[in-house]
Amino acid sequence: MTNPTSRFDSETDTVYSEAGISTEPFSFDEAVARVFPDMIRRSVPGYTTIVPMIGLIAARFARPGTACYDLGCSLGAVTLAMRHSIPHTDGRIIAVDNAESMIERCQHYIALDDGQLPVELMCADIQEIDYQPASVVALNFTLQFIPVAERAPLLNRLRESLEPGGALILSEKIAFADSDEQALHEALHRDFKRAQGYSEMEISRKRNALEEVLIPETLETHRQRLLDAGFARVTLWQQSLNFVSLLALAPEKDNRREETSV
Ligand SMILES: C[S@@+](CC[C@H](N)C(=O)[O-])C[C@H]1O[C@@H](n2cnc3c(N)ncnc32)[C@H](O)[C@@H]1O
Numbered sequence: 085m086t087n088p089t090s091r092f093d094s095e096t097d098t099v100y101s102e103a104g105i106s107t108e109p110f111s112f113d114e115a116v117a118r119v120f121p122d123m124i125r126r127s128v129p130g131y132t133t134i135v136p137m138i139g140l141i142a143a144r145f146a147r148p149g150t151a152c153y154d155l156g157c158s159l160g161a162v163t164l165a166m167r168h169s170i171p172h173t174d175g176r177i178i179a180v181d182n183a184e185s186m187i188e189r190c191q192h193y194i195a196l197d198d199g200q201l202p203v204e205l206m207c208a209d210i211q212e213i214d215y216q217p218a219s220v221v222a223l224n225f226t227l228q229f230i231p232v233a234e235r236a237p238l239l240n241r242l243r244e245s246l247e248p249g250g251a252l253i254l255s256e257k258i259a260f261a262d263s264d265e266q267a268l269h270e271a272l273h274r275d276f277k278r279a280q281g282y283s284e285m286e287i288s289r290k291r292n293a294l295e296e297v298l299i300p301e302t303l304e305t306h307r308q309r310l311l312d313a314g315f316a317r318v319t320l321w322q323q324s325l326n327f328v329s330l331l332a333l334a335p336e337k338d339n340r341r342e343e344t345s346v
């Protein structure tokens with residue numbers, strides 16, 4: 085299949101250029117949605133590899149008759165990757181985002197797509213919806229925008245909605261406990277953005293805008309939170325600089341159900 089990240093017709097991201105907008109905190113508004121494919125590709129090292137790989141991972145874990153979630157779906161890149169990799173059509177992908185400008189565009193791309201697996205779009209807060217029995221849940225650079233104290237309750241609920249052996253894919257920008265390592269990764273990420281054509285001003289403005297909006301945590305914090313939520317195995321399957329993706333697997337046997345049934 086073609087890489088879903090190349091399906092989107094995107095304008096060049098000039099949101100933080102001279103001609104662009106100001107010093108407001110970052111938000112997923114109309115201006116961002118319009119340039120989003122270009123913005124995320126040029127800001128997140130590894131993004132164009134991670135998206136089709138999530139399709140492959142979903143194909144291994146998706147079970148007929150269950151839901152696959154794309155949480156914080158933006159324009160639906162992960163939804164399309166899953167839709168074209170999952171071999172069955174008995175089930176559905178539920179794609180959720182609380183930004184109207186994203187969901188409207190996502191709707192457009194799903195309508196253009198010829199995949200057979202049903203897709204349901206929801207404009208909603210992923211913390212507030214009821215979850216259906218699921219075999220795959222993807223959070224591709226979404227949890228980092230949820231307030232830190234609310235991350236564990238959300239992951240606990242997602243773990244509960246997963247079928248035995250189900251998979252949660254968590255991609256995040258991470259922080260480092262060691263200040264020298266943190267500084268090194270920040271410098272390398274800045275180099276990456278510069279190599280993608282962003283100016284010093286664009287890089288600095290976006291950094292300021294994201295300051296209290298995107299809160300990165302360490303890899304260890306993410307790993308421990310997933311284990312605490314009841315995942316049986318957590319494995320790092322991708323890292324590019326300070327951007328990682330983890331695969332967390334629900335236990336094959338649902339211990340909690342067994343405990344309550346005796
Ligand atoms: C970095 S983007 C995700 C990129 C996307 N998953 C992809 O692979 O292209 C983060 C998305 O999460 C959404 N988001 C943030 N907080 C949310 C929440 N509480 N509920 C639903 N969506 C949320 C934002 O609107 C945004 O579209």
Ligand SMILES: O=C(O)C(=O)C[C@]1(C(=O)O)C=C[C@@H](O)C=C1
Pocket residue numbers: 123124127128225257290291294298
């Ligand atoms: O950390 C940065 O500088 C980023 O630009 C990262 C990031 C992300 O990880 O979501 C932030 C906002 C946009 O959605 C695209 C990329």
